[in-house]
Every structure is written in structure tokens, then in C-alpha cells.
Amino acid sequence: MLTCSEVLAELSNYLDNEVSAELRQGLEEHLKDCPNCWVLFDTTRKTIQIFRGTEPYPLPEGLHDKLQEALRKRMEQDPPGQN
Amino acid sequence: MIEPQSARILDDAELVHQAKEGSVEAFGELVNRHDRKIFRLTQHITRNREDAEDALQETFLKAYSRLSQFAENSQFYTWLVRIAVNESLMKLRKRKGDASVSLDDPMETEEGFVPREIGDWGNNPEQQYAQQELHEILDRAVHSLPAPFRTVFILRDMEQLSTEETAEALNLSVSAVKSRLLRARLQLREKLNRHFQRGKLSC
Numbered sequence: 001m002l003t004c005s006e007v008l009a010e011l012s013n014y015l016d017n018e019v020s021a022e023l024r025q026g027l028e029e030h031l032k033d034c035p036n037c038w039v040l041f042d043t044t045r046k047t048i049q050i051f052r053g054t055e056p057y058p059l060p061e062g063l064h065d066k067l068q069e070a071l072r073k074r075m076e077q078d079p080p081g082q083n
Numbered sequence: 084m085i086e087p088q089s090a091r092i093l094d095d096a097e098l099v100h101q102a103k104e105g106s107v108e109a110f111g112e113l114v115n116r117h118d119r120k121i122f123r124l125t126q127h128i129t130r131n132r133e134d135a136e137d138a139l140q141e142t143f144l145k146a147y148s149r150l151s152q153f154a155e156n157s158q159f160y161t162w163l164v165r166i167a168v169n170e171s172l173m174k175l176r177k178r179k180g181d182a183s184v185s186l187d188d189p190m191e192t193e194e195g196f197v198p199r200e201i202g203d204w205g206n207n208p209e210q211q212y213a214q215q216e217l218h219e220i221l222d223r224a225v226h227s228l229p230a231p232f233r234t235v236f237i238l239r240d241m242e243q244l245s246t247e248e249t250a251e252a253l254n255l256s257v258s259a260v261k262s263r264l265l266r267a268r269l270q271l272r273e274k275l276n277r278h279f280q281r282g283k284l285s286c
Binding site for chain 2: 008043047053056068074
């Protein structure tokens with residue numbers, strides 16, 4: 001049986017599906033029997049899901065225009081395909 | 084103003100190829116496609132709005148100037164991310180007034196590694212907050228991470244680069260990326276715990 005610290009050390013790899021089949025089995029056995037580790041696993045998984053579910057905001061209008069203007073100037077000075 | 088191409092949707096590689104051939108529109112489309120994500124990245128690394136805007140602009144200007152050096156056997160977005168990370172770290176160092184901000188700093192302490200509070204969150208704990216409030220909670224949590232952890236987390240879990248792409252973009256080993264990601268995720272879990280937990284379990 002894996003210890004809690006061994007499970008903790010592999011938590012991220014397990015969530016990313018980057019563990020061997022043997023280790024996966026060991027982790028799953030531990031998680032089934034250890035409520036603390038299970039909650040830790042579940043809340044870490046939810047942490048990742050919450051961040052993955054966020055979409056970047058559109059660029060503020062002023063910033064979008066500023067960026068386009070800076071690029072336009074650069075392209076005028078230095079036309080594409082010439083550098 | 085550079086408008087996106089309206090014809091069929093080209094992938095990044097095709098657009099890069101056209102931009103190298105001299106197409107202003109193709110480069111403009113690459114910018115439109117990635118500017119929001121790059122801005123999110125520069126905001127989270129610099130933690131300063133003005134620096135983030137400057138880093139965003141520098142990223143695309145450098146990408147434009149260096150496009151001929153971009154080897155087309157790798158992903159354009161990963162290459163862009165690498166430029167954006169470097170630009171953002173430069174801003175961060177300048178703002179802090181020293182060169183101590185480094186991605187090489189291993190920060191191998193136990194702090195933030197051993198969980199202190201474990202509590203069940205229930206399903207969809209984020210739904211108890213309004214969108215704006217949730218964004219603020221998440222931003223604060225990410226910004227509180229040390230730069231080496233923060234950067235890895237942003238690339239892996241927000242930009243959703245693979246472990247290998249993250250290692251390539253940050254010039255780190257795969258094992259360093261994994262170890263930092265674990266610590267970043269555990270620290271974030273801990274920080275979000277106070278907002279999301281439903282009830283405490285006995286340890």
C-alpha cells in the first residue's frame with residue numbers, strides 16, 4: 001500500500017494520466033481507502049478544471065488599436081518577407 | 084487596421100508560411116488569433132497592467148521581426164509563448180529592480196507542499212460566485228504563487244500546453260516542469276480551499 005506522501009508526490013502525474021498502469025492501480029487503491037487523500041485528489045482536480053474553464057477576456061478596445069498601430073508602423077518600416 | 088482573413092480557416096502553420104512570403108494579412112490573423120491568450124499570460128506573469136500591455140506589444144513585434152528565424156517544424160504558438168514569457172520576465176525583473184526573478188530558482192521548500200487544510204468542495208464550487216468575483220479570486224490565487232511555479236501553471240493549466248511544450252517554452256527539463264506543476268497545483272488548491280470548501284474533514 002502506498003503511503004499518503006507517496007500519493008501526494010504522484011498526484012499531479014496521476015491527474016495528467018502520466019503514470020504507469022501499476023502505479024495507477026496502487027494510487028486508486030489508496031484513494032479508495034483514504035478519505036483525506038481522496039478529497040485532496042478531488043479538490044486538486046477541481047482546481048485545475050476551474051482554471052481550464054476560464055476563457056481569456058477580449059483585448060480592451062484601446063489596447064487592441066494600440067497593438068495594431070504598433071504593428072502597422074513596424075510593417076511599414078520593415079515589410080514582411082524582407083527580414 | 085489589420086483585418087482577419089475571411090476565406091477558409093487556415094491553420095497557424097499555413098499562416099506563418101504566408102506571412103514569411105510577405106502577407107501582412109496572414110500575420111494580422113496570427114495576432115488576432117493569439118492576442119487574448121498572450122495578454123492573459125503577460126498579465127499573470129507581470130502582475131502589472133502597464134507591463135503586461137508593453138510585454139504583449141513587444142511579443143508580437145519581436146515575433147514579426149524574427150519570423151524568418153522561426154523553424155516551421157515546431158508550433159508557432161509555443162514559439163510565441165516563449166517570447167512572451169521572456170518579455171514578461173524582463174518586465175518583472177525591471178519592476179522589482181533586481182535580477183532575482185528567475186525561472187531557475189528551484190524553490191525546493193516544503194512550504195505549500197504539505198496540505199494544511201483539507202475540505203470537501205462539493206460539485207461545481209465555483210458556481211457560488213459571480214463571474215467577476217470568481218475571476219478576481221482566481222487571479223489573486225495565481226498571482227500569489229512564486230514566479231517559477233506561476234509560470235509553469237499558467238502554461239500547463241491555463242494555456243494548456245503539454246508538459247513537453249512547457250519545458251521547451253521555459254527551457255526547463257520535463258521533470259522540473261512536473262515538480263513545479265505539482266507544487267503550483269497544491270498551493271492553488273490550498274488557496275482556493277478557503278473559498279470553496281463545504282465542510283472540514285477530520286485529519
